[in-house]
Amino acid sequence: MQTSSTTDAPDTGTTAEWMQDRALRAAVWTARRLPYERRVPVFGAFARRAAGRFTPFHRRMLENLDYVWPDMDLDRRREIAAQAGDNFGRALIEHYSMAELAERMSKVVPSGPGADALLQMRQDGRPIVLLTGHYGNYEAARLSLIASGLPLGGLYRPMANPYMNRHYVDSVEGLGSGPLFAQGRQGMARMLRHLKGGGAAMILNDLYVGSGEEMDFLGKPAMTGLSAAELALKLDAALIPFYGIRNPDGLSFRVEIEPEIPPSDARTMTEAFNRSLEARIEEDPGQWFWIHRRWKRKWNRGKGMAPGLHPAALPRRKSD
Incomplete structure (x- = not known):
């Protein structure tokens, strides 16, 4: 296992960040006293309640939903936000139950129209860039592919809180x-x-x-990275969307591998991934993490602060 540079560096966060990390660790420790089958839904229910109250996360999810689906009634938006909160909570405690999740996912055979081609690419030794989003549980999908024999690494964005980031990374690297x-x-x-x-x-x-x-995502302009597609083109690697989709029982998953995105140019390939993820979100919106500020605008890119911006597009909210 290669160790990230983040874990090599000393923690230098603030007292408030340290306290946030300790609160999370205490919650995880308490939840882990329960059997896995109880632990996951309990953490989901906790997050669902938090997402259903007047918190910044709750407000942000409702704003995002109103932004992309303005004709949707408020009750339906609240229902999706609650489902997304539940899924987020489950995915969080699953991350801190990595050994048990890995054991479960070792029995899940990846499926979908791109599964056989992925296996062939692995046998041929072709580099593979697997694209996904904050949908269902991406770690569950990764563990399933690793169990199938794919040497799958993961690129991650370190958290702003260095203490929580160390805890988060260690839970994966320890496995x-x-x-x-x-x-x-x-x-x-x-x-x-x-x-x-x-x-x-x-x-x-x-x-x-x-x-x-800037490119379209769920019908609205969103600043989107092209680096994954650029990397695939540079290395002649396959660019393949894949998803770990939570089943209705809330504990198990199916892993769907889509066909390779045809090589062309980085923007076209990234737009193809956007369409792929959009289809998953529209099929089951409660599995996507609506808590992220996906459509925010900043002064240095896009239109920045302009009159009449929807709250979901504001460059910054003081309480965020």
């Missing part, structure tokens, strides 16, 4: 389930070596990227 690459020069260099050696890397591509390009 020895594949290399992690922190965003940045050193992490990218390690990921390039991994891919050039015939490996595969998972990249989440559904967050705001100020250095990206």
